[in-house]
Amino acid sequence: MKRSKILGVGSYLPSQIWKNSDLEKMMDTSDEWIQQRTGIRQRHWVDQNSSVCTSDLAIEASKKALENSKIKKDELDMVILATLSPDHEFPGTACFFQAKLNVPGIPALDVRQQCTGFIYGLSIADQFIRTGTYQKILVVGAEVHSKGLNKTPEGRDVGVLFGDGAGAVVLGSCEKSELSSMSHILSTHLHADGQFARELWVQEPSMNHPGDRMDSEYIKTANFYPQMNGKNVFIHAVRRMPEVILEALSKNELNTNQIDLYIFHQANLRINERVAKQLEIPQEKVFNTIDRFGNTTAATIPIGFDEAIKAGKLKPGMLVVSAAFGSGFTWAATVIRW
Numbered sequence: 640m641k642r643s644k645i646l647g648v649g650s651y652l653p654s655q656i657w658k659n660s661d662l663e664k665m666m667d668t669s670d671e672w673i674q675q676r677t678g679i680r681q682r683h684w685v686d687q688n689s690s691v692c693t694s695d696l697a698i699e700a701s702k703k704a705l706e707n708s709k710i711k712k713d714e715l716d717m718v719i720l721a722t723l724s725p726d727h728e729f730p731g732t733a734c735f736f737q738a739k740l741n742v743p744g745i746p747a748l749d750v751r752q753q754c755t756g757f758i759y760g761l762s763i764a765d766q767f768i769r770t771g772t773y774q775k776i777l778v779v780g781a782e783v784h785s786k787g788l789n790k791t792p793e794g795r796d797v798g799v800l801f802g803d804g805a806g807a808v809v810l811g812s813c814e815k816s817e818l819s820s821m822s823h824i825l826s827t828h829l830h831a832d833g834q835f836a837r838e839l840w841v842q843e844p845s846m847n848h849p850g851d852r853m854d855s856e857y858i859k860t861a862n863f864y865p866q867m868n869g870k871n872v873f874i875h876a877v878r879r880m881p882e883v884i885l886e887a888l889s890k891n892e893l894n895t896n897q898i899d900l901y902i903f904h905q906a907n908l909r910i911n912e913r914v915a916k917q918l919e920i921p922q923e924k925v926f927n928t929i930d931r932f933g934n935t936t937a938a939t940i941p942i943g944f945d946e947a948i949k950a951g952k953l954k955p956g957m958l959v960v961s962a963a964f965g966s967g968f969t970w971a972a973t974v975i976r977w
């Protein structure tokens with residue numbers, strides 16, 4: 640029986656940093672409000688006058704992941720790209736990304752599960768490797784949010800939260816017999832509840848308008864910007880994340896104390912603190928990056944892996960749990976022997 644192991648990790652943040660104070664005038668917000676409610680101090684955004692888009696950030700992160708994994712791009716059997724900020728409506732961003740990486744012919748799959756997209760992508764890759772279909776798969780989470788946010792006071796509840804960035808992992812196949820000594824994905828656990836789809840979404844443009852959707856009046860509204868019922872997202876996140884973490888631990892007959900490091904999605908520091916408190920996980924076992932990068936949606940977890948490695952907090956042999964919650968609603972967790 641095959642299992643998936645992490646061969647290499649990489650991440651990329653665009654160079655322009657926007658501190659909370661830079662948003663104060665633009666959005667009628669304050670550094671104090673943002674830090675108190677979310678833990679965010681700054682975020683990285685692409686140059687707003689450039690043509691840089693999601694697949695470009697994905698390429699930068701993937702090159703580093705490939706370099707760290709010591710494999711050549713031509714050895715890849717598949718690429719999976721998770722994003723909620725696609726380059727174009729169609730085709731999928733994974734196709735643009737695949738062309739830029741210059742790996743023609745192999746399957747290129749988009750995952751559109753937003754904040755949970757990276758774990759969904761990891762799970763899909765893991766299934767292909769477990770069945771022996773593919774041996775090496777690149778999974779990327781990448782976002783350019785900054786060009787799609789309402790940066791006026793009307794959009795401040797969402798606008799201050801999001802950053803641009805990308806993270807990638809290269810997965811490789813290993814034999815089950817080697818597992819005791821090698822890193823591998825123990826399990827992945829995926830969930831969704833579409834009745835909450837409108838709690839965090841971009842409403843327009845939509846095919847649900849009669850006639851040509853571009854004839855709609857939507858362009859006069861702000862409905863093409865993300866909208867969020869922040870309180871409801873918060874309530875569901877602090878319920879679903881502990882639930883799916885316990886599900887993942889139970890599946891592997893582990894308890895919270897046996898986990899060396901928790902690398903959660905970075906939506907809000909208060910969510911992660913609340914989750915840790917509920918599960919009696921010491922805060923020092925939770926690795927957060929939200930203060931520096933904000934919410935980079937599908938990219939937060941692979942960026943977290945990379946940053947934790949660089950900080951010396953994530954080392955081979957460790958047991959790691961990742962969990963995410965977001966738009967859809969979707970939520971997921973994974974347990975990894977690093």
Ligand SMILES: CC(C)(COP(=O)(O)OP(=O)(O)OC[C@H]1O[C@@H](n2cnc3c(N)ncnc32)[C@H](O)[C@@H]1OP(=O)(O)O)[C@@H](O)C(=O)NCCC(=O)NCCS
Nearest residue numbers: 668669672676754795796799869870872873906907964965
């Ligand atoms: C967004 C969030 C931080 C807002 O915090 P909150 O405590 O719920 O704040 P509220 O929405 O109740 O707003 C409180 C006040 O702050 C104001 N406010 C909202 N955004 C603001 C901002 N960026 N700056 C300053 N004031 C702001 C509101 O207008 C409101 O003012 P009022 O009391 O005069 O009406 C919080 O709901 C949250 O983190 N939710 C989850 C978000 C999330 O995880 N999203 C991504 C999912 S993956």
